[in-house]
Amino acid sequence: MYDPVQLRTFLTVAQTLSFTQAAARLGVRQSTVSQHVRRLEEATGRPLFLRDTHSVELTEDGEALLGFARTILEAHERAAAFFTGTRIRGRLRFGASEDFVLTRLPEILEGFRHEHPEVELELTVELSGTLHERLDAGRLDLVLAKRRGDGDERGRLVWRDRMVWIGAEGLRVDPDRPVPLIVFPPPGITRARALDVLQADGRPWRIACTSGSLSGLIAAARAGLGVMAHTRGLIPPGLVRVGGLPELGPVEFALLQGRRPTPASDALAAAVLAGGDRLSRPA
Numbered sequence: 001m002y003d004p005v006q007l008r009t010f011l012t013v014a015q016t017l018s019f020t021q022a023a024a025r026l027g028v029r030q031s032t033v034s035q036h037v038r039r040l041e042e043a044t045g046r047p048l049f050l051r052d053t054h055s056v057e058l059t060e061d062g063e064a065l066l067g068f069a070r071t072i073l074e075a076h077e078r079a080a081a082f083f084t085g086t087r088i089r090g091r092l093r094f095g096a097s098e099d100f101v102l103t104r105l106p107e108i109l110e111g112f113r114h115e116h117p118e119v120e121l122e123l124t125v126e127l128s129g130t131l132h133e134r135l136d137a138g139r140l141d142l143v144l145a146k147r148r149g150d151g152d153e154r155g156r157l158v159w160r161d162r163m164v165w166i167g168a169e170g171l172r173v174d175p176d177r178p179v180p181l182i183v184f185p186p187p188g189i190t191r192a193r194a195l196d197v198l199q200a201d202g203r204p205w206r207i208a209c210t211s212g213s214l215s216g217l218i219a220a221a222r223a224g225l226g227v228m229a230h231t232r233g234l235i236p237p238g239l240v241r242v243g244g245l246p247e248l249g250p251v252e253f254a255l256l257q258g259r260r261p262t263p264a265s266d267a268l269a270a271a272v273l274a275g276g277d278r279l280s281r282p283a
Contacts, residue, residue: 002040003039007040007069008274009037010036012033013033014066015276018056021160025157048065049062074274088267090264092265096144097144099128103234104278112267128190141265142255142258142268142269146189146253149193154254156269158255158273161234162250163190163232163248163251165245166240167227167239168221168223171242173244178205179198179203179204179245180205181209181226184212203246209225218236218238253279255272
């Protein structure tokens, strides 16, 4: 009933929230993406996206289809791997940004390890800026991290969202006093965005907490020490959006491969891209 090609297109649109970006990632025309989605909507008998000239959002039925689409595609991939008999081996150095510590990335990695038990997977969790540096230095093979901004289009887009200010429930930012910030240390991309936005808005600020771990930042925010910039779709429990501050703008997460891609890095990249919608939801 459901064409795997159309389901893969659907998942890509759901992850990027853009027909244009989905077409670029899949290497097809935008009209092809629209056609795949339309045929899938005809097959389900339900609208899957709400879209206008400015935005694309999943409908409730679209959200429901996400899990089914992943299950169907994973079954196809397992069958293909079984009958082709290909076995991937070797060492794979994978870097993931701190943003994904509390998401369902472990599920994707667990599935990859199950499918490719002979791959020696080494995971590095770090700030996005640090991961970019290590990839450029040849110390990592594959990285899942924020794009640096300023027109950076390297890598394959996995997920797009917006950044927002968050803090403890009931926290109010006094407009007459410096904004208390909870931030990663340099070269944190989120830190740089927060400081740039406040400076452009003419808002004074002070550092209330610095931590290299997301758990440390969340603990400080829950204690009411200040506000932190964070991805809208990954707001941790116990924290809420805080108003009265300038907009932080969009954020993009991308997969970047080293100078010499390997079968192992290609396979994990495919797994992350196929399960990218899981990364936009806390575990």
